[in-house]
Amino acid sequence: MAGLLKFISFFTKYVTLWVILCAVFAYFYPEPLKPYGSWISYFLGIIMLSMGLSMSPNDFKLIFSRPKDVIIGVVTLYVFMPLVGLGIGTFLNLSPMLLVGFVLLGCCPTGTSSNVMTFLAKGDKALSVTISSISTIVAPFIMPVLLLFYVKQYVDIDAVGLFISIIQIIIIPIVLGLIVNKVCKKQMPVIQKIVPLFTVLALLGIILVVVALNVERLQTVALMAAVAMILYTVIGLIVGFSVSRLLRMPQAKGKAMTFVIGVQNTALAVTLGITYFDPLAAIPGAIGVVFTTVFCSFIASLWGNRTVEE
Template sequence: MKYLEKVAQFICRNMTLWVVICSVIAFFNPEPFKPIGKYISYLLGIIMLGMGLTMSVEDFRLVFTRPKDVFYGVFFRYLIMPLVGFGVAKMLGLPPALAAGMVLLGACPSGTGSNVMTYIAKGDTALSVTVSSINTILAPVLTTYIFQLLAGSMIPIDIVALLVDIVKIVLIPVAIGVMLHTVAPNLVEKLTKVVPAVSVIFIIAIMASVVALNASKMATMALILCLAVALHNTAGLLLGYFSGRAVGMSKKKSRAITFEIGMENSGLAVALALAHLDPMAALPAAVMTVWEYVTGSLLASYWGNKPAEKVQADAVLAIK
């Protein structure tokens, strides 16, 4: 088991590198990766099950003890990023499929990586975990209807099928994971040392598949696609932090909100785009998977390496 844990840590620690390597291979040799496409929703379901295994009823305690902080995290998440995605798509004049993909990416809940980045940045990790959990639970309704509102005129959308898919891919696996964590905590504690690596492997497979399915289109749209994703992510991180500060949050809390808004559940966006939209709509989410971990880790490291006295001052503010 110790050996498996070390392998798992190695895989997780170098996730961005593996995503880049496998995506490059899939771009130049797409055929072996294309068949993965039809299994993406199942892979993502397992990823969400893994997320559920790391969650417990305790993660929702802040909803009652700090409801204002949690509300701001959820409200800003579902307000800022869909509008930023819509605005970037309009500003750059993206084709309908790519534009819809940008909106869908923004309308998805925050990604699990936000919790890790908040921890590295010495932010309010408890707030990050709670906001991620609530965002994920609300996704079937909020993601579906926000996407319909902003992208309904861009591309045909089957709203009911989209909602049902989010319930199947996100809500049910997460609920099963939380239930298992509750009834068999000792077993789950052992599993969660290896489960993150399984999730990373599946994320790599999903991203490589998306690149393979869209290799020819990526060759002609790489520049505009990267620009759109960079603008989306940068705006999310900046607006996340300053929105938190604007409503009176401490720096420690605002760091958590920054990653909750700036880091997307891009895997979910990929699965939904492939299932319900043009395959090209999955490209923004595929690129974001790499981009957000690069920018997120750089920002988290910068904040995490601040002098100790500043971190302690932030911690005092967070208690108030």
């Protein structure tokens, strides 16, 4: 068991390296991977199940003790980030489906990795966890409405289908994880040490398939999509930080707000992009898996090493 745990620790520590290697492999050898496009939703389900396994009722207690902070975070996310995606897509004159992909990413809930970034930055992790949990729970109700409002002129929106899919690939796995967490409480310390391995494997599966399905498109739009993703991430972080400063939040809360706004569920954007729109709409999320993780980890590490005075 000790050997397995050591391997899991090593494997998850260098997740960014595996993501890059998988992306390169899928780019040069796409054909064997293309038939697995339908597996993407199952991969995301595994990631969401992992989230459920790591959650507890305590993750929601701040909505009662500090509702103002949580509501500000969730509202800021869903109000500003779709506009950021739409604005960048319009400003750079991206193709319609690529623009849809950035708006789709902007409509997604906070990614669970925002909690890691907040921890590295020595921010308010409890606030980060609660906002990411609440934004995920309300996603089935908010995302279809936002997409209908912002991108119906570019593509037909199946709002009911989106609602059902988000319930299936997010809410059900999370609820199942919470149930397992409750029923198998004694075994959870061991389970939670193994879960990261399956989370990373599922993430790599998504990257492999998405890149394989988009090789031809990446050859023409990769540079512009990468520039747009850099702008999107930086602006998202600035929005989160600026809101915290305008509201005079303490530094720890400000760090949490920065990352819950700037780090979103890219895997969900990839899954919904391929399922309901076009493989091209999944490219922003696919690029975001790599860039957002690397860039935000760097910012969080720098921030965490600074003193309050600095």
